[in-house]
Amino acid sequence: MSKTGTSFLVNFAVAAGLLYVFRAVLWPFALALVLAILITSLSDRVVRVLPNARRWMVFVITAVIVGGIIVASIALMIEGASRIVDEMPAMLARINQLLALIHPPGGGTLSLEALSQKVELGPLADQLLTSVQDASAGFGLTLIFLFFLLISRPMIEKRVERIVAARGGRGLATVLERSFAGVESYMYVQTMTGLMIAVGSAVAMFAVGLDNALFWSLVIFLFSYFPVLGVMVGSLGPTLFALLQFPSLTPAIMVFVGIHIVSSIVGNLVLPKMQADSQNIDPAASLIAVGMWTVLWGVPGAFLAIPLTLALMYGLAQYDDLRWVAVLISHDGDPTPMEAAE
Structure with missing residues (x-):
């Protein structure tokens, strides 16, 4: 292996290790940054539609609305989860009824008791409880980060401008511009299409009278941010409970x-x-990215996989020795399509 390839692997391993060790702080900050970009994007779109509106007022109203939606979504998720827990005894009895209809090749019948003897449910329950607790603490930290990012936005922009000016050239500025534009476009597109899918799914669930239809609609909306397989996985919950x-x-x-x-x-x-061309990531690279970020940061990593990979692709494309990695990640082989326009 060449010296450049060895150096890349070493740096990649060190970066992955640091991302994993400091995941409890890094993923809430990354999520807050993505939400801040989404809020900025939505407020800018409103200003373009209403040019006479005051920009700062639109920004504040958008931030309040998005923050309220996040808090309401968390409350809805907690309420839906609590209802599922309350209905668990009846659901377990129903599962036993369905399992009794299955006749395994060796004879006998299946039951939860028999399955629990083959699968250690204790460690799985402990791991699930730990994940829920970590996610709750992380979302609280995300809201704190988001608040400070929004109120410190002018100062952050000035500091970034000074850093770019001090380093000279347009390399860093280009990476930041493309990264923010890519993340903004991805979040806006996924949010709009996710809402469409969630509303349509809610109509289907309300039509059959499924319990907790709002909860499952929110679940499908959140899973729509996961590329390729998101909606498929999100549909399993309401289908199973139906x-x-x-x-x-x-x-x-x-x-x-x-x-x-x-x-x-x-x-x-x-x-x-x-x-359009805003999400120039190969589908196979998307799946690999989701898997890698999920290993590093869990479910929040899967949610943030595409925005983080977009930023990584634009960053790697600026270095001649690492541009080949960005080319592999991109869908059309050109990780910096804006260069042609420039």
Whole structure:
């Protein structure tokens, strides 16, 4: 292996180790930064529609609305999770009924008790509880970071300008501009399309009378930020609980099919027009990125995988020795498409 390749692997391993060790602080800050970019993007779009509106007032109103939505979403998630816990005894009984219909090759019947003997549920429950506690603390830290990022925005911009001027050239400025533009576009597109999918899914779930339909709509909205497989994974929850709630398979099938019809329409007709060339990441690279960031930061890493990978691609493209990595990440082989326009 060449000296450059060895150096890249060493630096990559060191960076991954630091990201993992300091994950408790880094992912809340990264999420707060992404949310701050989203708020700025939404406020700028409102100002373009209403040019006579005061920019600072629009920014404050947008920040309050987004913050309120985040708090309300967290409350809805907690309420939905508590309802699921309350209904757990009835759900476990229903699962036992469904498992009794399955006849394994060796004879006998399946049950939760039999499955629990084969799978150690204790460590899984402890790990799940720890993840929930870490996520709760992380979201609280995210809101704190977001507050300080928003109120310190003018000072941060001045400091960045001074750093760029001190280093000379446009390299750092170009990376920052493209990174923020890429993250802004990704968050805006995924938010709009995610809302469309969530609303359409809510209609399908309310149509069959599924309990906690708002909770599951929020789950699908959040999973829509995960590339490729997000909606597929998000649809499993409401489909499973429809299977448990209703005596027949029809409502569960209607929920599953309804969610994927809406997702297919949005993904094939709406998303390509909104996406354009703003998310120049190869699908295979997207899956690899989601896997790597999930290993480093858990579920928040999966949520932030594409924005972070976009920023990484633009950064690597500025260095001749590392540009090949950015080319592999990109979808069309050109990680800096704006250079042609410039």
